[in-house]
């Protein structure tokens with residue numbers, strides 16, 4: 001592996017951008033990534049636009065062609081991708097594969113989302129699914145993982161909540177973050193309950209935003225500075241096995257292992273991780289699947305501060321979904337943006353010292369107590 | 382902010398089931414059970430019944446997957462309820478005794494605070510919320526056994 005590099009990244013601040021359009025946000029992120037890479041639009045051989053929900057909410061199709069034309073990209077193949085919260089990182093995997101296969105030298109991936117639309121409620125995984133008709137909503141699926149986790153491993157609600165305190169503290173240091181204020185454990189625990197035991201501050205916000213990544217071949221990278229190598233770009237799907245173990249998440253473990261295997265590394269080689277902390281319990285389960293600790297030890301890992309900036313293995317120094325915000329189409333690429341920024345040593349106040357190897361972990365969609373989509377991207381400077 | 386459960390009794394039978402083919406409701410008022418499927422050639426059990434076996438792609442026969450089990454996990458949802466469900470409402474995963482399947486289902490809307498991991502539960506059916514077309518419908522839910530002498534529901 002290692003057939004492609006990241007040449008440039010671009011991000012716009014996440015938040016509620018009621019006045020901005022999907023095309024406006026996406027094309028600004030694309031422009032920033034092209035500028036960062038120093039690559040002419042005419043050099044791009046493939047464009048992938050990723051978005052989870054906005055096209056359906058807005059009634060738009062093929063938004064990608066509109067976005068790429070705003071930055072002078074036309075004629076080439078453009079693909080529009082939807083894979084729930086992994087839409088952006090799925091686009092990354094497609095671009096990586098096209099470069100690895102020698103089809104193109106340069107590819108651009110843009111992920112954007114617009115969820116802050118008046119009258120739009122919680123997202124679900126398809127209204128024709130029985131689970132949805134029986135009252136399943138996304139926070140509830142994770143709340144049941146949390147209930148089970150507390151039962152099996154004796155964790156406390158406060159231990160789970162500590163993840164939100166950490167990620168909100170990180171977000172204070174990130175100018176792109178949706179939330180810029182720190183919160184206390186008491187505030188997290190006393191915010192309104194969404195689904196027992198998860199309170200509102202333990203759930204990521206719905207955000208608007210956009211992120212973009214320009215990838216290039218090894219050969220192209222040799223002529224450039226500030227490129228970051230891609231060691232692995234993994235995409236896989238749930239097993240949907242019954243019975244599903246809610247706390248030893250087979251798809252999560254399997255996907256993380258595939259990522260490590262492809263990159264030829266193990267968890268001990270990582271210096272920085274961005275993971276899919278849609279809810280506090282999710283980050284704890286991902287610690288375990290990533291092998292940062294053993295099964296059932298994730299809550300303690302969080303409380304001991306090992307995953308905080310300055311700790312043994314900092315996780316979500318961008319603020320994660322909980323602090324940076326969560327525009328699903330953009331999230332997977334915002335994670336790549338953060339890891340690239342860290343590996344370049346450009347993290348400023350949130351820089352992880354001597355970060356050389358990083359992993360971006362993302363999951364999306366629910367089906368039968370499992371995830372629908374998993375991505376792991378390993379980057380190295 | 383609480384939305385009361387709307388209980389209809391005599392009229393209930395006329396309401397549509399939230400999704401066809403998921404419930405066996407005996408006409409004599411007997412114990413309802415969840416209807417799923419089982420593959421005659423590889424023996425895999427399913428809920429709900431899929432159009433074909435996901436392992437061998439052969440036909441799947443309709444079969445009951447059970448009416449009793451224990452709670453594997455649960456939560457009470459205290460935010461705005463979808464589909465006209467009560468506020469708050471409870472849901473959970475139940476390990477079915479008969480088929481070994483772990484199924485996702487609503488839990489008794491009149492006893493949302495009563496559920497714990499491991500408690501035995503039994504299926505019931507009632508008018509609960511509305512369906513995709515916006516009309517009232519029947520939904521299955523699991524009930525904890527009534528306390529008191531005997532204790533068996």
Ligand SMILES: [Zn+2]
Pocket residue numbers: 420421422423424425434435436437438439
């Ligand atoms: Zn079969």
